[in-house]
Amino acid sequence: MTLDPAIAARLKRDPQGLVPAVVQQYDTGEVLMVAWMNDEALHRTLTTGRATYWSRSRNELWTKGDTSGNVQLVKSAALDCDGDTILLRVDQVGVACHTGDRTCFDAGELPVSGAR
Amino acid sequence: MTLDPAIAARLKRDPQGLVPAVVQQYDTGEVLMVAWMNDEALHRTLTTGRATYWSRSRNELWTKGDTSGNVQLVKSAALDCDGDTILLRVDQVGVACHTGDRTCFDAGELPVSGAR
Numbered sequence: 001m002t003l004d005p006a007i008a009a010r011l012k013r014d015p016q017g018l019v020p021a022v023v024q025q026y027d028t029g030e031v032l033m034v035a036w037m038n039d040e041a042l043h044r045t046l047t048t049g050r051a052t053y054w055s056r057s058r059n060e061l062w063t064k065g066d067t068s069g070n071v072q073l074v075k076s077a078a079l080d081c082d083g084d085t086i087l088l089r090v091d092q093v094g095v096a097c098h099t100g101d102r103t104c105f106d107a108g109e110l111p112v113s114g115a116r
Numbered sequence: 117m118t119l120d121p122a123i124a125a126r127l128k129r130d131p132q133g134l135v136p137a138v139v140q141q142y143d144t145g146e147v148l149m150v151a152w153m154n155d156e157a158l159h160r161t162l163t164t165g166r167a168t169y170w171s172r173s174r175n176e177l178w179t180k181g182d183t184s185g186n187v188q189l190v191k192s193a194a195l196d197c198d199g200d201t202i203l204l205r206v207d208q209v210g211v212a213c214h215t216g217d218r219t220c221f222d223a224g225e226l227p228v229s230g231a232r
Contacts, residue, residue: 004227007226020136020150020201022138022147022150024145024147028145029140029144029145029146030145031138031140031147031203033196034136034138034196034201045228046226046227046228046229046230047229047230048230049228049229049230050230074228074230075228076225076226076228077225077226077228078221078222078224078225078226079221079224079226080149080150080220080221080224081213081214081215081217081220081221081223081224082220083224085150085220086226087147087221087224097197098197099197101197104196104197104198104201105194105195105196105197105203106194107197108194108195108196108197108199108203109192109193109194110123110162110192110193110194110195110202111120111162112161112162112165112190112191112192112193113162113163114162114163114164114165114166114190
């Protein structure tokens with residue numbers, strides 16, 4: 001399988017050939033997680049409707065939910081203005097985080113002393 | 117200025133010492149943009165309430181809106197489960213994108229043939 005050349009030409013990959021993907025619950029707007037994609041992961045995501053990423057720790061493609069059941073059904077995708085980030089809007093089945101939290105940011109609040 | 121050591125210890129930076137920051141409009145949930153932070157950018161963001169990033173192209177700190185007026189007032193911040201991504205919830209004054217679009221993803225829709 002090969003990524004559409006017209007899309008591939010717009011991608012600005014990092015030195016590892018990857019772009020970050022921001023994953024958002026399509027109806028509530030929750031930011032669920034950030035993962036990484038190479039061309040093959042993006043191709044599979046766009047053509048199968050199941051969010052697929054490149055694991056930087058395991059050096060392999062992973063389709064979210066294959067082992068956990070917590071699949072992400074893709075509703076839409078967009079590339080940003082300079083082609084180096086993807087926004088994926090999905091319907092998250094179950095939870096997004098391996099900790100069991102709904103999102104990967106639920107437990108990580110940082111203090112903002114200068115909040116406006 | 118130095119980042120709180122308790123926060124610095126939780127950060128997993130890339131080889132350039134950076135982490136990506138997903139920037140979200142706090143009330144509507146729009147994902148506005150993704151930018152990059154080093155320790156100093158995060159420290160300034162948390163303590164001044166104005167979103168501040170590291171520019172990978174110009175190799176310098178930039179406080180969003182300093183030249184455009186399109187400032188980002190920080191409402192909250194969170195670190196993800198593995199410490200390598202920040203979610204910043206802001207009130208975006210004006211537009212986020214240098215193209216004049218509200219978000220950096222407005223013009224970049226990708227075709228999802230397998231959308232569920």
